[in-house]
Amino acid sequence: MESVEFKLSLYGHGFDDRWPKCRVLVNDTEFFDGVVNGDLDVNFTVDLEDDTKNKLIIDYYNRDFKKDVVLGSDGMPVKYTAIYVNNLEVDGINLAHTPYTNSYQEIYEPWYLEQNRDDFPNPRREDMQISWNGQWILEFTSPIYIWLLENL
Numbered sequence: 001m002e003s004v005e006f007k008l009s010l011y012g013h014g015f016d017d018r019w020p021k022c023r024v025l026v027n028d029t030e031f032f033d034g035v036v037n038g039d040l041d042v043n044f045t046v047d048l049e050d051d052t053k054n055k056l057i058i059d060y061y062n063r064d065f066k067k068d069v070v071l072g073s074d075g076m077p078v079k080y081t082a083i084y085v086n087n088l089e090v091d092g093i094n095l096a097h098t099p100y101t102n103s104y105q106e107i108y109e110p111w112y113l114e115q116n117r118d119d120f121p122n123p124r125r126e127d128m129q130i131s132w133n134g135q136w137i138l139e140f141t142s143p144i145y146i147w148l149l150e151n152l
Helices: 098-102 144-151
Strands: 002-013 021-026 029-035 039-046 052-060 068-072 077-078 081-091 103-107 132-141
Touching: 002 021, 002 052, 021 039, 029 039, 052 081, 081 098, 081 132, 098 103, 098 132, 132 144
Parallel strands: none
Antiparallel strands: 002 039, 002 081, 021 029, 021 052, 052 132, 068 077, 103 132
16 A cells, blocks of 8 residues: 645636535545635645555536526626646656646536537546536546556
8 A cells, every 4th residue: 555645726716605525536535625716736645555546536516507607798708617637646756747747527417418429528638727517527547656667
């Protein structure tokens, strides 16, 4: 078993009293549940069994399509809510672009799921902005240093 330290830097974009909420989990263990209003650091340590597949999950769950997006006269959003994954460190190692190239998002927003998959792919890849109810997922294996060597 190994203990792994995570430092996750998020940014919550919102307006008025509308701000995104999310949960941060590794596998089924929750480390944060709350509002992301501007910059937020979520730091935690998790114990991982050796030779296991794991998931870091950011679950954006409170988006209301009718209240959290304001469209301008051109039909484009002028106000919206979203969560940005700004940075991720594992055991003091900055993962840089690794989360971008190795993560995906599973969207569960009903409106999104009704759309054409060519225009609204699911899962979404190479996307550090979480703008729909859904989960941003980074899969990794333990021991973490082997995974880091293979993915950095």
